[in-house]
Amino acid sequence: MQKPISPSPKSPFLTDIKTIRDRARERIERGAVTEGYDADRRLVLELLNDALSTEIVCVLRYKRHYFMAEGIHSESVAAEFLEHANDEQDHADKIAKRIVQLGGEPQLSPEGMLTRSHTEYVEGTSLSEMIRENLVAERIAIDSYRELVQFIGDRDPTTKRMLEAILADEEAHADDLSSLLKDFRD
Helix, strand or coil, X not given: CCCCCCECCCCCCCECHHHHHHHHHCCHHHCXXXXXXXXXXXXXXXXXXXXXXXXXXXHHHHHHHHHHCCCCCHHHHHHHHHHHHXXXXXXXXXXXXXXXXXXXXXXXXXXXXXXXXXXXXXXXXXXXXXXXXXXHHHHHXXXXXXXXXXXXXXXXXXXXXHHHHHHHHHHHHHHHHHHHHCCCCC
């Protein structure tokens, strides 16, 4: 049972230090998840695992496109694909780390990864199709992360900040791909 917050004599907005100290000793096995954690941890872990699957599928799609890119403009486009693949891997790593911090386990088994992912794995046959499919995936990721950020709100500020940073990267990726697409019309 969570103890009520009692204002400190120094500040009416802060819990007194003795209460904070006492709560820190309770349920110590939870690590970073303290009594003040206000979100539904089980649901947040499920949503983060879905986001993890999404990022891994994006890494795989970008890597395939990086290796399969060919044609007169393929070198610069392939470099963009590789940069995005590395960014998506960084996102996956951050999400997996946060899952562990919240006392969960990152679901890294390939089994079911595509069903948990918000984006699809589309191989693409031409450079323009690869760019287009990656842009579609980025747009899906943008909407997914925006909804996740709104859902989590202020109940888990650490996860919210992480997701907002990932969202900003996904928006930058979409902008990059949109610019590339203007040069490639089938």
